[in-house]
Amino acid sequence: MNHLLRKLDLTSLRLFVAVCQERNIARAAERESITPSAVSRRIAEIETVIGRPVIHRESRGISVTPVGEMVMRHAQAVIASFESLDAELSQFATGAKGSVKVVANLSAIVQFLPEDIAAYTRIFPDVEIQVDERSTSSVLRSVSESGADFGICNAVPGIKDLESLPYRTDRLFLLVPRGHRLSDATAVTLADMARENFVGLGSDTSLARLLAQQARSLGLDMKVKIRVNSFDALCRMVHVRLGIAVLPQHIGELYVDTLDLQLVPIAEPWASREQIVVFRQRERLTAAASALVNFLTNKR
Incomplete structure (x- = not known):
């Protein structure tokens, strides 16, 4: 692979594809605005690198060898990838x-x-x-x-x-008031917290649906006593000990230093979102x- 990367270049691959498509070196050279001898030289260089012929020269054009067909397929993929890159970079630049x-x-x-x-x-x-x-x-x-x-x-x-x-990617943690029975746990599961009162977001949020789905799968009944529309309100409700809550780690970290709160990792696969x-x-x-x-x- 390293040998090919060092020896083959995009120009040679593009000219080779043109020859295969035109089935004629002269027509491919005209299409690419280059001399036929230069195209022939590029094809010869590809054959030297690969060690096998990629085309057969005939009286009225060329035919592509089986090895050449394989090389053409990969060359087209490489060229298409670079064209896609160019298009995306152009879009990025014009997004100013x-x-x-x-x-x-x-x-x-x-x-x-x-x-x-x-x-x-x-x-x-x-x-x-x-x-x-x-x-x-x-x-x-x-x-x-x-x-x-x-x-x-x-x-x-x-x-x-x-x-x-x-x-x-975010990670869900349990938020509890300091001194809560779970505040010193190294990690908790949904079963550990199920008998507590919860503060939650609206029932149509993905977090609320996720927790309800996981509770149902374990046959548990989560007691959501208060629902709020923001993480700020959720944290303040937990701070005054109206319940516990599940929220993303990065959000909880914004509040643990200013409110009487503790974050506890949740040891469940669904806690990684x-x-x-x-x-x-x-x-x-x-x-x-x-x-x-x-x-x-x-x-x-």
């Missing part, structure tokens, strides 16, 4: 102006988006970005109905007719939206 509407769930907005959007706008200060907070189900519905350029939400089963890319960027079709994104998607999904 415009407006983008994003719908995102609360977890993404509180944990990750502020810093990411701030970094993006330092590169593209003329792009106007509107962010609306929605539940995960509402994010998916809004993107499906063309109510936003793209959305950011938790990866959930059953996403149809939308494309997606990975964005971030993937966040994704969703859109209808990549090629239908505006240049500004595509540039922002590229920035968000390549930022780690």
